[in-house]
Amino acid sequence: AQSVTQLGSHVSVSEGALVLLRCNYSSSVPPYLFWYVQYPNQGLQLLLKYTTGATLVKGINGFEAEFKKSETSFHLTKPSAHMSDAAEYFCAGRGGSARQLTFGSGTQLTVLP
């Protein structure tokens, strides 16, 4: 069965610093992987997704993630944090014929001035 683990429920970075949010998955089949973001009082918004092909995936707002099969990881990065990046981030995946997503527990990102 698919499972997704996010390391760190809270991450704080300074404005302009590198953002790194960690996600590991476990699956017996090639997964589809997603990062979603939830801003306060809003729904979940897709940041980026990995399906097949290129392992480095670029998303919106300058975020990107790299699918590393050998490490079963799909970490989210952004070179320079902005105050507007403060939100909760969710890693999610699905494998094989499953249609529903399995979510990680979420990481709250705080950006310090």
Add this chain to the structure above:
Amino acid sequence: EAGVTQFPSHSVIEKGQTVTLRCDPISGHDNLYWYRRVMGKEIKFLLHFVKESKQDESGMPNNRFLAERTGGTYSTLKVQPAELEDSGVYFCASSQGPRTGDTGELFFGEGSRLTVL
């Protein structure tokens, strides 16, 4: 194009009462999902409709929860009677029908926050 809309945005009820949450998916989306997030934990799958049919309801916690999707359009999720542990945020999501190469990207609503006192 309108996104996924959910109503109400917040509901406060007492233990033992009934609450009905509604979700309007994106027009033309055959797949509709309900998810729940309880007290800062992970977002968990509840069930999946394909048009009006329940494709997978393995995540429904117990028989106090009843989901319907009338005519394959909007969906309701009823909790009767509500218990304290039902408090959380209920998300609805929709996606297009399956096709070759479909990644099943889900479009989420803003969620309905349920507080049971």
